[in-house]
Amino acid sequence: MNVEFLLNGKKVSIDAKPHWTLLNVLREHFDLTGTKKGCETGECGACTVLIDGKNVNSCMALIGSVDGKEVTTIEGLTKNGQLNPIQKAFIEKAAIQCGYCTPGMVMSVKALLDENPNPTKEEIKYAIAGNLCRCTGYEQIIEAIESIEWGGEDCE
Ligand code: FES
Ligand code: FES
Structure with missing residues (x-):
């Protein structure tokens, strides 16, 4: 399946399998390893990102659920080399x-x-x-x- 979304302000697309999680796509496909992999069962919050401004455990979000949405990771908070x-x-x-x-x-x-x-x-x-x-x-x-x-x- 093809999934398109805004990732830290940039339009991206990926040819993904439906069972892939947003967490794994961020880390393994986009090399955004600031989002941490902890329990992978929605318990620890280490994988939290924003989807359309709301905090979500990315280990519990299937990649198809972000189609057409805006995803922000920790890497997206740094502007012009300045920390948030x-x-x-x-x-x-x-x-x-x-x-x-x-x-x-x-x-x-x-x-x-x-x-x-x-x-x-x-x-x-x-x-x-x-x-x-x-x-x-x-x-x-x-x-x-x-x-x-x-x-x-x-x-x-
Ligand atoms: S990795 Fe623990 S909630 Fe996602
Ligand atoms: S788990 Fe080590 S600083 Fe929070």
Whole structure:
């Protein structure tokens, strides 16, 4: 089957088998390995990307489901070599240890802030509930998210 979609702002197409997942296509066909492969059963959130602005576990999305849609991965957040404010905040607040959860976590935070630029701590916890981190204990992650001033060009 032929699938066409926007990937980090560029139109792409792929001749795919229907059982291929978006996660595997991103990593193996487009070499976008920032999207991490964890459980592959929808439990850990390491594979989170945005589909039409909503955070989705890409291991659970069959490639055909993104036909005609817009997919954004962690690589799509960097503009002109500049990190996104979410990425900068994670670094500044030491919210990264092994880093395996970080790309997926950042994508869920982007989906949250695009909808709600000033979330409460409870809203933040709810938004990242599907992103498991086995290193940080979440405190620095929540602190990083609370420190972000969302809005402006570099947040797109
Ligand atoms: S790899 Fe997709 S949710 Fe864990
Ligand atoms: S920093 Fe290691 S899993 Fe989150």
